[in-house]
Amino acid sequence: MTIDRRSFMAASLVSAVTAGKVAAQTPPPFVAGGALPPGLPQPSETIDLWPRGAPGMRAKPPVEMVQERSTDALVTxxxxxxIVRPRMAVFRPDRPNGAAVLITPGGGYRWVVVDKEGYEMGRWLAARGFTAFVLFYRLPGDGWAAGPDVALADAQRATRLIRHRARDYAIDPERVSAMGFSAGGHVCADLATRFAASVYEGIDAADRLSAKPHSAAPIYPVVSMTAPDAHAGSREMLVGKTASPALEATHSPHLNVPANAPPFFLLHAEDDESVPVNNTLLLRAALxxxxxxxxxxLFECGGHGFGLRKAIGKPVEVWPDLWRAWARTTGLAL
Structure with missing residues (x-):
C-alpha cells in the first residue's frame, strides 16, 4: 500500500504540536447505573471522529440510547x-507490535453492538500486541445527509485518524487493518473496496492521508444488497426496501472491487440463517x-454472530488464530 509520506509527516507534526490541546472526548457508550463484569478491561480512552461535530446532521438529531440485552451479571x-458523535474506543496493548485494527461491530445497521463483536475482540487483539480501535459508526436510518454512505464516511475518517495519530500509539501507519462483523462486515468490506470514494469533505490534515486499510477481515459479512442473498434488515436500513438496481450495486462490495484492493480474510459458517454464506462466496469470487x-x-456449523463467545466449543472457535496466522503472512503481524 502506498502512503503519502509527506502528508503523513505533516500530519504527525500537527498531532505532536496539538497533543495537549485536544478537546474532551465523548465517553464510550454505557448503560446508566449498569454494573460491569469484574476483571474485564473497559476502554478508558475514546477518539471523536469529527472535532466540530459529524457532518450532515438533520435538524432534529437522534438520541443515543444503549440497551443491555444480557440477563447474566457476568456477561454484558x-x-x-x-449515534450522534461517532467515535473509537481504544484498547492499548502493554507491548504494541506496531499494528492497528479498526473493528466495526455488527447490528444490522439498526444499532452497533458494544461487547460481543467490539470490546471482546478489542481485548483479544490488545492481549496479542495489536492496538484495537472499536468504531461506533453512524447509522443510515437516522437521516444523515450522507445517507447510505454515512458509515463508510466514518470508517474512512477513522482509518485516516489512526494514521494521523500513529506516533501517539506506536503504530506503523502502513499497518492499519480493518475487521468487521455482519453489518459491520459490510462496513469493513465497503471500506476495503471504496476507500478512494469521496463520501465527505476533508476537514484537516488527517484527511490528506489514505483511507485504504492494510488488509481487511469481513467476518460473516453482509455483502450483497440484492435478493435472495441480501440480509433483509440491513438492506432496508441501508438502501431502503425499494432501492433501484443501481443503488443496490453501489452498496454491494463484491460489485465494487478495485484492482488495488488490499488482501482479504473471509470467514463464514455455512449454517448461517441470517446472512447467507453466498455473501462471502460472492465477495471471494469478485476478489x-x-x-x-x-x-x-468456511465452517459447517457456527450460525450467525458467533464472535468469540458463541464460538467456544465448536470447530469455528479457531477462527481468530487462523486470522492471526494469515495476518503474519501479509506483514500486519510481524
Whole structure:
C-alpha cells in the first residue's frame, strides 16, 4: 500500500504540536447505573471522529440510547443506537507490535453492538500486541445527509485518524487493518473496496492521508444488497426496501472491487440463517476475478454472530488464530 509520506509527516507534526490541546472526548457508550463484569478491561480512552461535530446532521438529531440485552451479571451484551458523535474506543496493548485494527461491530445497521463483536475482540487483539480501535459508526436510518454512505464516511475518517495519530500509539501507519462483523462486515468490506470514494469533505490534515486499510477481515459479512442473498434488515436500513438496481450495486462490495484492493480474510459458517454464506462466496469470487489476494474459511456449523463467545466449543472457535496466522503472512503481524 502506498502512503503519502509527506502528508503523513505533516500530519504527525500537527498531532505532536496539538497533543495537549485536544478537546474532551465523548465517553464510550454505557448503560446508566449498569454494573460491569469484574476483571474485564473497559476502554478508558475514546477518539471523536469529527472535532466540530459529524457532518450532515438533520435538524432534529437522534438520541443515543444503549440497551443491555444480557440477563447474566457476568456477561454484558450492549447495543447502541442513535449515534450522534461517532467515535473509537481504544484498547492499548502493554507491548504494541506496531499494528492497528479498526473493528466495526455488527447490528444490522439498526444499532452497533458494544461487547460481543467490539470490546471482546478489542481485548483479544490488545492481549496479542495489536492496538484495537472499536468504531461506533453512524447509522443510515437516522437521516444523515450522507445517507447510505454515512458509515463508510466514518470508517474512512477513522482509518485516516489512526494514521494521523500513529506516533501517539506506536503504530506503523502502513499497518492499519480493518475487521468487521455482519453489518459491520459490510462496513469493513465497503471500506476495503471504496476507500478512494469521496463520501465527505476533508476537514484537516488527517484527511490528506489514505483511507485504504492494510488488509481487511469481513467476518460473516453482509455483502450483497440484492435478493435472495441480501440480509433483509440491513438492506432496508441501508438502501431502503425499494432501492433501484443501481443503488443496490453501489452498496454491494463484491460489485465494487478495485484492482488495488488490499488482501482479504473471509470467514463464514455455512449454517448461517441470517446472512447467507453466498455473501462471502460472492465477495471471494469478485476478489479472485480482480486477482486480489484472499483467504477464505468456511465452517459447517457456527450460525450467525458467533464472535468469540458463541464460538467456544465448536470447530469455528479457531477462527481468530487462523486470522492471526494469515495476518503474519501479509506483514500486519510481524
Amino acid at each position: 451484551d450492549r447495543a447502541v443506537a442513535g 479472485k476475478e480482480k486477482k486480489v489476494r484472499v483467504e477464505t474459511h
